[in-house]
Amino acid sequence: KAGVTQTPRYLIKTRGQQVTLSCSPISGHRSVSWYQQTPGQGLQFLFEYFSETQRNKGNFPGRFSGRQFSNSRSEMNVSTLELGDSALYLCASSLDGGNTEAFFGQGTRLTVV
Amino acid sequence: GENVEQHPSTLSVQEGDSAVIKCTYSDSASNYFPWYKQELGKRPQLIIDIRSNVGEKKDQRIAVTLNKTAKHFSLHITETQPEDSAVYFCAARGLQGSARQLTFGSGTQLTVLP
Numbered sequence: 001k002a003g004v005t006q007t008p009r010y011l012i013k014t015r016g017q018q019v020t021l022s023c024s025p026i027s028g029h030r031s032v033s034w035y036q037q038t039p040g041q042g043l044q045f046l047f048e049y050f051s052e053t054q055r056n057k058g059n060f061p062g063r064f065s066g067r068q069f070s071n072s073r074s075e076m077n078v079s080t081l082e083l084g085d086s087a088l089y090l091c092a093s094s095l096d097g098g099n100t101e102a103f104f105g106q107g108t109r110l111t112v113v
Numbered sequence: 114g115e116n117v118e119q120h121p122s123t124l125s126v127q128e129g130d131s132a133v134i135k136c137t138y139s140d141s142a143s144n145y146f147p148w149y150k151q152e153l154g155k156r157p158q159l160i161i162d163i164r165s166n167v168g169e170k171k172d173q174r175i176a177v178t179l180n181k182t183a184k185h186f187s188l189h190i191t192e193t194q195p196e197d198s199a200v201y202f203c204a205a206r207g208l209q210g211s212a213r214q215l216t217f218g219s220g221t222q223l224t225v226l227p
Contacts, residue, residue: 101162105156
């Protein structure tokens, strides 16, 4: 079956702009989590969505938001971009967000200039 | 919330030798501990996981051990090969509330020298 798909793969934005990233989970998976990966900070948890509800949120400013649709696809939005937002954004899907394997997408490489 | 510490940050071994990566966690309620391998430019992929009702798990050359009392778990790779070179991440997850998220260690860059 198809894996986790993230679009776009690469994005270049200017400071102050906003951006929307998309994540399509594996069919049947209802939990989608988002992570920010940077060389110095590793994998930092942003938020988790399950059945269209945000179930968990990490320690990121309110400029970072997300949502999940009825087909479990999820979007992440970052408003008023800052240079420090440049990172690889990864989403991971799992059946229910419990003790089952989380599968990662290829990520979206966001560069803010 | 959960805090996961991972050591070492870099590890170089000769091909054929063993490699050990260690992680400690802070939340005694955590009960799921996966290990991910991320090759350069690729997505993290699960290589092995262990649940808190098990002390050790093996899959060919890879094994993970868990010490719940001491709150630490380790990844062991035997007979290392150049293709084992990658960044390895440990993680921990609980079952309730904010502990449900996967909290990752900072990663270990493993280099297997031919």
